[in-house]
Structures are given as structure tokens and as C-alpha cells.
Amino acid sequence: MALIVQKFGGTSVANPERIKNVAMRVAKHHGQGDHIVVVVSAMSGVTDNLIQMARELMPLPSEREMDMLLATGEQTTIALTAMALHAMNVPAISMTGPQAGIVTDGVHTKARIKNITPKQIHALLNEGRVVIVAGFQGQTMEGQITTLGRGGSDLTAIALAAALKADLCQIYTDVDGVYTADPRLVPGARKLAEISYDEMLELAGLGAKVMQSRSVEFAKKFGVIFEVRSSLNDNPGTIVKEETPSMEDVVIRGVSLDKNQAKITLVAVPDRPGVAACIFKAIAEASINVDMIVQNISHNAASPATDLSFTVDKPDLLKAKKIIDGLKDKIGFREVIADEKIGKLSIVGVGMRSHPGVAAKMFETLADAGVNINMISTSEIKVSVIVDLARGEQAMRLVHQAFLGKVG
């Protein structure tokens, strides 16, 4: 008898018919005597629809009220999933994030899980029930409803797996696992049998749509081995776990393209100490994640000024620009340019550490195709470049072909 946490994303629960399919899969495991905790997202389209209505009322709605609004999406799914299981005579009970004991901090729309008290879930599992928990949500100690941000349902699943000491955590999605690149964009992409947390982390952080980095970080921190697999078939998925020595034999594990970034450039920023600190402190205080930062040296010694660029998640662009605009008098730059038409192309692999020349090969591949590189950022196991959005997918295919086109 195993304790399994199974997470189903929005497309897997998009309508009552698909919820029935999820219920059948859960019922099968439950019938084998396993203890099952199911975590579900909002039905595909529901969250977007809610955001759309909010935007009709205000361009930048209060984050507390956004959480109040969006938390309804997962609550709808848990109730319907419980009903689908009841229809198959499986005892099941739904729980909102707050009911499941998921306590977060008070950073609305991006809350962090502070602790989980799974006592009640254990009791319900011991009664033989399937427990269905709303992903993406929690509440503060004071009873305010919070949401965990993008990919929050994965985080709920992995955090529950850790808190419950689950034997297995399965992340069901609409793809068969983690691929060397998005198979919808790159025809030669292949499914990986396994991948290290660090590689997954880089891919997640780089726009591979399978998972958000926070969830992978959480899994790494608590040693939760999880499997990314399809809700549409019984194919084995991709196991995400600690790095093993043999993983370094492969130079590049995958290629990703992140279209969800936007670039902000401050033109002619006075080149004096404390400017960068001032900017990024204000951005951080608004809980906006900054990804890449590039600052050029100043050329004019008499009146030293430089251009400063950084990238943020597209949904944060308006908010970030507003904050920067507010600093204009204090800092004294000339203007702010916001650019949504960018893509971040990345290659990832722990093998990079033992195979030199990887970045050079990537740049050469792009240069040969006439793709201009705007920004560059590297880490021990990845290289990322910012390119024009219009060239992004083509560039991705070329780089995939160069590194992963032929095996061996």
C-alpha cells in the first residue's frame, strides 16, 4: 500500500468529461489499495476568464481581491472531481487549500507556503477516502485567502507529498514527460527518461512549460522524487530526481524558449553608485522577480551614463514599469522602454560542466542564421540569450538541431 499524490492540471480537468477520465485513473489506483491525494488546478480557461473580467473593471486589480477571485477556480474543480469519484462509488472528499491546512505568508498572488498541517488528510485517508485538494491556494494565519502564483498547483502537490511523506508524486499533464525541447515547436524533440533537479530547474525557469521552478526547488529541497507524465495515456513519464554521475555524459539535456519575459530598458542612467540597488530594491519590494540584468559601461567620462536592461515576467511588466517611472526624479534617467516582443532561448545540461565550447557553438549557430543576440546570461549548467520574439522558434529549432539533432 502506497501513499500517492497525483496532480492534474487545467487541461486534464477542462470539462466534466475529462474530469471523469481523471476520476477513472484515480479510482484504479484507489482500487489497488493505495492511499490517494489528488491535487487539481482550475479548469482550463476558467482562470483566464476570471482575469479577463477583473481587467474589465481595473487594469491593476488589488492582489488580495485577485486571490479571492482566482481561488474559486480550483474550488470548483475539487467539488466536481469528488462528484465524479462518487459516481464511481469511490469515497472521496474535497478540501480547499485552507481546509487542507496549507498556511502561507501574506504576499498575495505569489504567496509562499509556510507550513502544512496534514493531520486531517491522514485521518481521511485512513478512513479509505480519496482526498481532493485544491491546488494553487492557501490562507494566512489571519484567515486571508492567498494564491501561490503560476504553477502553484504543482507546488501544492509537491509540498503535500513532502508533508505527507508520500511514496510517489505524479504530476499529470498534457505531454508525455519532459522533452529535449517543446515537441509542438521542435519536430525532432525527444522524451527524457530522467532529468536532474538542477536541469529541470533551469528548464523550468527558462520557459519549458512543463513546470515552474519554485515547485522543482521545493522538491529538491525536500528530496521529493516526482514523475511528470501524461493524463491521456499510460506511458511512463520523466522521473525528476537528484543528479547521478551518468547524467554528465550528455552535453545538453534540453533547449527551451521562454516567451513570457519582457524587457525594461532605462536609457541614460547616471553612472553612480547605488543606482542599481535603488532600482532593484523597489522592484523586489513589489515581489517582482527579475531574471536577466545587463548594464553597459559608460563611454562619456564627463557625464557618465549607461543603459540598464532587465527582464521580468510579462504579467509584471506594467507594474514594474510603473515602479520605475516613479523613480525617474530620484534617479534621473532619460526614458524607460518596455519591450514585450522578446524570447529567451536557453540550452541546459549538467554535461556542460565537462564539455567546453558549448556557449560558443550556440552563438555560432545563431550567427549563421542571422539571429541577433540582445542579452546573454550563463550559469554553470545553462546558457540563455534574448532574441527577437519573431525569430525565437526558428532559433530554437536550429539550436536543438545543432546539439540534439542526432543521437551519439
Next chain:
Amino acid sequence: MALIVQKFGGTSVANPERIKNVAMRVAKHHGQGDHIVVVVSAMSGVTDNLIQMARELMPLPSEREMDMLLATGEQTTIALTAMALHAMNVPAISMTGPQAGIVTDGVHTKARIKNITPKQIHALLNEGRVVIVAGFQGQTMEGQITTLGRGGSDLTAIALAAALKADLCQIYTDVDGVYTADPRLVPGARKLAEISYDEMLELAGLGAKVMQSRSVEFAKKFGVIFEVRSSLNDNPGTIVKEETPSMEDVVIRGVSLDKNQAKITLVAVPDRPGVAACIFKAIAEASINVDMIVQNISHNAASPATDLSFTVDKPDLLKAKKIIDGLKDKIGFREVIADEKIGKLSIVGVGMRSHPGVAAKMFETLADAGVNINMISTSEIKVSVIVDLARGEQAMRLVHQAFLGKVG
């Protein structure tokens, strides 16, 4: 400075545009320095859509899960209403029923309010905020989410008005007030300036769609004077309050047609003591309200048997029939007939007490038009008859014409 509770129903908040209209009205009162608590329902159509999805999964979904599901409707509206007020620079904050301190018993889908702890609402009002509370919902002491059943948002508003000792409780709806009959069905219907709790209670219980009886009962019990008025204009509405002597001068206050009843008939029930008790105890234990009951005397002395008919709310019909089917072996009736094609036509007025012959005039009016009467039920201030649904609206117009067609 007054404390006003304003309740807006589903059609008043049906889309972001209408929510803006609600917000403008609330903002106007708030701008006059009043303390405002707003209670909102689910956006029109949302609840039906959720019920539809639930039915696709199961004909009789678990009531606990129905509450989990339906409570999302009002939660969506409170968040959007808060945003609409923020967009007008009005400080506003949303609260779910549980957050507003609305504690209920554990009868899912039909919970009763046990108590309200409005301490936090008072504190927020004193900060100058508009407090927007989700109607229709609460939670048990154990943290289970409950809903209050049909008309639950009115109940929330009136219960909050009582708990907060509000100066005024306004029930905004899509009609101008309480009419002598449904103006959509009866062309000559007129708006009433005032009506007694008891008359309103009868009308509410009889299918006049303005309000459910539970809310009026609650208002009567706690002496909450409230006004039913339109959210589409500034016309004065109908004040609902304790009976005054002058109210008896009018024979009939209104005529109503309830299409939401269904009739169950047990054919050939053995005529022995305890049978009715057995049936209605089982029905009551399932928290199904029975309205009219008619039992005929037995004609056959050798094997005494009778037909027993009663009416329930249409949504309870399946459940009620299932319960009766389960009693077949125990009681030994011949068959059960369920009939949804009925309408309950009623006349109501405290003046009935001092004006004899009212029932006879109603029966005569129907007889003249060839409308058959299936069941009759009377009280001190009302007469109700069950007629074929197909003849209901015509019958209503005739009876309205007979009693209220001409003034004076």
C-alpha cells in the same frame, strides 16, 4: 451617518458592466458618509452553469460537494465588486461568508444561520471601508463550507442587518418592488408601497419570486424593516414591516403563481394509523420541505386504502420520490406518481380576516373559466389552489382581475 446593508441579486451583478453600476450606487451612499455593507449573489447564470456541470457527473451529487461548488459563485462576485469600487477610489474589501463570521448548522445546501460575529465587519466599517460579503454561504463550527439554499443571499443581508443593528436594509432586485402580481404575467399588476411581514411571507412562500419566506421570517423575528427596490432606477420600493391597522382595509394584497412545486401521489395507501407519520418523517429527515398535503377518505371498508398527495419544491422531487420508493415494502401502497406539471395559485391579504367569502369568490372565478382545482389549502390570510401548469397563468390573470382589477 447611517449603517446600511444593501443586497444585490444575480441579475444586478450579471456582468462586469452591471457590477460597475452596483459600485456606482454603493459609492454614492459611501460618499454621503454612510457605512455600507454590500451583500451580493452569484452572477446570473453562474450557479446554473455549475449545477449543470455537476449533473453531468451525477444525477444526485453529494450535498457537501454541491456547497463546495456553489460557494464559488458568490466569492467571484465579491472580488469583482471590490475591484469595481477600487476603480472608483472607494476603499472596499471582500469577505466570504465564513470570513464574515457567518456560522451555520451542518445541513448542506439548506444550512441555517446559527450566529454571526460581526466584530471584524464593524472594525472595517470604522476604517471607512465598504465591506462586501458573499451572500448565500457560511461555514460550520468545524470549518465545513455550507450554503443557505434558495434566496440565501437575502437571508445573509437580513441576518447581517440584524447582527449589525443596521439602520436600513435594502434588497435590490430587477423589479421596482412587491406587486399585486408578477407584472411580467399580469398586465394590470401594481406596485405596493408597503406590505406586512405576514403578507410578504405568504407571497414569498407562494412563489412570488421577489423573496423566499425564510428571509422574511428572519426579518419578522428580529424586527428588521427592509425595502425591496430596483437596482435599475431610483424609484422608491416596497417597505416590508409589521402589520398596521390600516392594512386590513385592503381585502387582497396580492396574487401569486408558484411554478416551482411538484406533486407526489401515493396511490392506494393502506388506511391505517402511522402511515402518514412514517412518510413525512422520512421526508423531513432528508430536510425536504413539504408544502400542501391532501389525503382522501377511503371508500372501500373491506380493504381500506386511500390516495395521498403532497407537494415539494421541484428540485427536491427526485430525492423525495427515491425516499418514497424506498418505503414501498414497509407501507405497501400500489404506486407513486410524480407530477411536475402543476402550479400553485394563491391570493393573500390580511383583509381576508375581516371580509368573508373571499375563497368562494376565487373558486367561482376559476370555475367560470373551466379551470380544474386539484388541491386546496387555506390559512388565515391566504387561499391556495393547485391547478394544471398549462392553465396557471391564465388563472392568475383572471383572479387578479376579479380581486384587484379595479381600485376601490
